[in-house]
Amino acid sequence: MEVKLKRILENNRKYIEEGNLPSYIPELSNANKNALGIYVSTVEGEEWGAGDYMYPFTIQSISKVITLLIALEDNGMEIFQKVGMEPTGDAFNSMMKLELVQPSKPFNPMINAGAIAVTSMIHGSYKEKFDRIISFFRAITNNPKLGINDRVYLSEKSTGDKNRAMAYYMRDVGILQGDVEEDLDLYFKQCSIEVTCKDIARIAAFIGNKGVLKETNERLISEEYIKIAKTFMFTCGMYNASGEFAINVGIPSKSGVGGGIMSVVPSKMGIGVIGPSLDSKGNSIAGVKVLEELSKEFNLSIF
Structure with missing residues (x-):
């Protein structure tokens, strides 16, 4: 398996040069553009890695899947009174339809x-x-050392004006009801959790195992909510390239601008993949190609 993973990485390394590092979060522009790695973790516990699979990066939007699962456990389907279920076709940070659609x-x-909005609905005080978020991440990655990259967190917080604008608009229309700055700070922190391919592959294996922790055989999330999360990953997880990814790869996935x-x-x-060089949609340009070849070689598409 490792030999095949290495070959797939090398076959798609050429695409790195076609992408760029993100600049709107200044700290992310310091990443190693040429890093490329993959890690696979089966539900039975077998694991393989290739390339830069221990390269550290911040989880960014991949965290949205985890906070969704926690919020669903806390609130059930009531969260969809404040958040919809449909793809947008717009960029991940677009605020256009917040006001246009009623x-x-x-x-x-x-x-x-x-x-x-989802993070704001998790129960408890800010602390x-x-x-709860960081403890849950540590449990499902089996990595007790998981923590925040403070440089990225502060960079996100100081430049997150569009997120701040959306949050205050949502408070104005009643979607957010608590302390907006606390909700934003929590969101910036969850996005700044530092992980490796190994960590996110284990999160994915937990989801693939229907919310049961393979180390202890303990159910942490109900199977119903796992299904919802996988559906959102498939329909919306790759930003406004989700439809193309569904056709070419066919696996529920979530990307992040890290x-x-x-x-x-x-x-x-x-499966966890890292490739900091991004395409115009905010997805790892070589990472998408790696997953496309992997899916075809091992017939992984769910269709």
Whole structure:
């Protein structure tokens, strides 16, 4: 398996030069553009890695899947009174439809506005919310050292004006009801959790295992909510390239502008990919190609 993973990485390394590092979060522009790695974790516990799979990066929008699962456990389907279930066709940080479409609410939990709203619905005080989020991440990655990259967190916080504008608009229309700055701070922190391909592959394997932690055989999330999360990953997880990705790869996935992609092959495995060089949609340009070849070679598409 490792030999095949290495070959797939090398076959698609050429695409790195066609992408760029993100500049709107200044700290992310310091990443190693040429990093490329993959890690596979099966639901039975077998694992393989190739390339720069231990390269550290911030999880960014991949975190939206996890906070959605926590919020669903806390609130059930009531969260969809404030967040929709439909793809947008717009960029992940677009705020255009918040005001244009009535009733005014984010289209889904995978765009920034929807993720901020979802995080605000997690139960507890600000500290309790953050402690629950980071503890859950540590449990499902089996990595007790997981933590925040403070440089990225402060960079996001100081430049997050569009997210701040969306959050205050959502408070104005009643979607957010608590302290907006606390909701935003929590969102910036969850996006700044530092991970490796190994970590996100294990998160994906947990989702692939229907919410059961393979180390202890303990159910942490109900299977119903896991299905909802996988559906959002498939329809909205790759931003406004989700339809193209569904056709070419066919695996529920979630990307982040840190260059990571987390993919779930239901009941089989989780896959983590890193490639900080991004395409125009905000997805890892070589990472998408790696997953496309991997899916074809091992017939991983769910269709």
